[in-house]
Amino acid sequence: MAHNHEEILCKVRHELPTDELLCDLADLFKVFGDTTRMKILYSLFESEMCVCAIAELLGMTQSAISHQLKVLKNANLVANRREGKTIYYFLADEHVRTIVAQGFEHLIEKHHDNRIGVIEK
Amino acid sequence: MAHNHEEILCKVRHELPTDELLCDLADLFKVFGDTTRMKILYSLFESEMCVCAIAELLGMTQSAISHQLKVLKNANLVANRREGKTIYYFLADEHVRTIVAQGFEHLIEKHHDNRIGVIEK
């Protein structure tokens, strides 16, 4: 903290959301930040699915999928309905699609930038 | 894998992106999934800032901030420019704002749902 930046600090400080909100935001994105959960979400883009179907699709334990579905549900990204013994999971709302789509766009854009060779520094 | 779901598995399997893409997507969101990095991004929403300013703003070590800035830069979320001894970081593009904004909307919507009491199950 040698050179001074009082002006900027004051300005930014007042615009920053509360720690709680920032933490909640990070926690939300943390849910998207796992390959297994991302695969589950993408699967549900197509249609609702039961737990064992997802497990078979991803070649993983039913337990692992169940654990991750719980995380997704806690974040309000998926919901479920029961039909006899089986429980079907589906996307909770359209935010999931938009958020993932935005991430996707960022990826391909940056990937394209790297291919055509953006001048760095 | 007791009851059968051949139809759904075949259908979804063909629509799923490659493992590499899904992994890249998860890795991207992983970057958003940390409170410190989220604070840094939100700070840069207002204006570009140098490393020590961010460190002072967040009350954290210069080293910690530097490490996180590297993560953000590797994900192409921020970029920097040098001006003498100090290095200013800024948002790399507008995707950052849109992605965070979408997450924000999801949060407040779900929070509102909980307040008015959505009938669950």
Add this chain to the structure above:
DNA sequence: CCAATATATGCACCACCGTTCATATGTATT
């Protein structure tokens, strides 16, 4: 009510990640 199926959960292991400390690199000033 017991067996079978579908899912959920608690626990433990392991890997990964964020922080700090110490130090290195880079830049300007004198």
Add this chain to the structure above:
DNA sequence: AATACATATGAACGGTGGTGCATATATTGG
């Protein structure tokens, strides 16, 4: 060239989180 300032980096420590195993819960059929 030497010093001071701004930032970067490497190693290590501690905590968190994803997975599998074993087991519990729930629903249906006989």
